[in-house]
Amino acid sequence: xxxxLPVFVKINDYKDVLNVVDxxxxxLKETTQTLDQIKQLKAEEDKELQEWEKNVTEISxxxxxxxxxxxxxx
Amino acid sequence: xxxxxxxxxxxxxAKVMPRPKASSIVNTxxxxxxxxxxxxxxxxxxxxxxxxxxxxxxxxxVATKAPLKKxxxxxxxESAVKVEVKKKKLVEVAPEHEDYFVYLxxxxxxxxxxxxxxxxxxxxxxxxQKIFLIRQKKLEEMDKLKASIRELLYLNKKFNEKxxxxxxxxxxxxxxxxxxxxxxxxxxxxxxxxxxKPERTEIERLEESLANIEKKLKTLQ
Numbered sequence: 383x384x385x386x387l388p389v390f391v392k393i394n395d396y397k398d399v400l401n402v403v404d405x406x407x408x409x410l411k412e413t414t415q416t417l418d419q420i421k422q423l424k425a426e427e428d429k430e431l432q433e434w435e436k437n438v439t440e441i442s443x444x445x446x447x448x449x450x451x452x453x454x455x456x
Numbered sequence: 457x458x459x460x461x462x463x464x465x466x467x468x469x470a471k472v473m474p475r476p477k478a479s480s481i482v483n484t485x486x487x488x489x490x491x492x493x494x495x496x497x498x499x500x501x502x503x504x505x506x507x508x509x510x511x512x513x514x515x516x517x518v519a520t521k522a523p524l525k526k527x528x529x530x531x532x533x534e535s536a537v538k539v540e541v542k543k544k545k546l547v548e549v550a551p552e553h554e555d556y557f558v559y560l561x562x563x564x565x566x567x568x569x570x571x572x573x574x575x576x577x578x579x580x581x582x583x584x585q586k587i588f589l590i591r592q593k594k595l596e597e598m599d600k601l602k603a604s605i606r607e608l609l610y611l612n613k614k615f616n617e618k619x620x621x622x623x624x625x626x627x628x629x630x631x632x633x634x635x636x637x638x639x640x641x642x643x644x645x646x647x648x649x650x651x652x653k654p655e656r657t658e659i660e661r662l663e664e665s666l667a668n669i670e671k672k673l674k675t676l677q
Contacts, residue, residue: 389619389620390620391618391619391620392620395618395619398618399615399618399619402611402614402615402618403615405611406608406611406612406615409604409607409608409611410608412600412604413601413604413605413608416597416600416601416604417601419597420594420597420598420601423590423593423594423597424594426586426590427587427590427591427594430583430586430587430590431583431587433579433583434580434583434584434587437576437577437579437580437583438576438580440572440573440576441573441576441577441580444569444570444572444573444576445573447569448566448569448570448573451560451561451566452560
């Protein structure tokens with residue numbers, strides 16, 4: 383049989399299908415927006431984490447300096 | 457001669473009266489003399505020692521007339537001992553390290569480093585708070601996304617229901633036994649095991665639906 387057979391939809395269901403498709407479009411748009419928001423939040427989180435890491439490195443460096451200065455007397 | 461004649465009457469009497477005997481005099485005088493009484497033994501009064509004034513009574517113990525409870529007494533003793541021990545330790549340890557100092561070069565630099573470190577720690581805490589808030593927001597957004605996807609799935613299902621039901625068996629190259637069976641029956645058969653296992657997790661259900669879709673896609677190819 384031919385795979386490219388035509389499909390016929392009942393006229394009663396056709397409007398419902400159009401409505402459903404419309405709602406799906408709107409939902410997809412919302413979903414895309416939410417995803418963008420999450421991406422943005424993730425980027426912010428990554429940035430904060432990087433800042434955090436930088437600060438921790440700085441603290442450890444300073445602490446090492448103080449530690450060496452204090453214990454070189456011994 | 458005249459002088460000799462003038463004598464007092466008492467003198468005249470004395471001349472007349474006989475001289476009393478010594479024994480009679482002793483007898484008359486004896487009762488008049490107070491006999492010396494033997495002194496009683498008097499104990500020497502010992503003055504109280506000054507210890508009373510030196511050792512001051514503990515105010516708590518003097519004040520409490522009521523008998524002390526067992527629960528209160530034991531810890532008091534223990535605490536007293538501890539205090540003594542602590543005091544002893546302080547007295548013993550303090551003089552050893554009291555007079556020792558360590559010289560530090562550039563104290564301002566150390567102070568600056570310490571302050572910088574404190575500042576960085578505060579920045580860290582601040583960023584931690586920010587991350588916490590961001591994650592909360594992210595969770596909220598993810599919940600929203602989850603809800604949207606569920607709605608989309610529901611709409612998709614509805615959309616599929618509205619489309620005409622047709623048998624996909626004829627699209628397959630290999631002939632199958634269930635060719636003649638309608639799709640509705642297939643879907644019902646697929647639902648049965650889902651009802652039989654209500655304890656499945658969300659991931660399992662999603663995996664199953666994914667497998668179904670993949671299967672359908674394969675048949676279309």
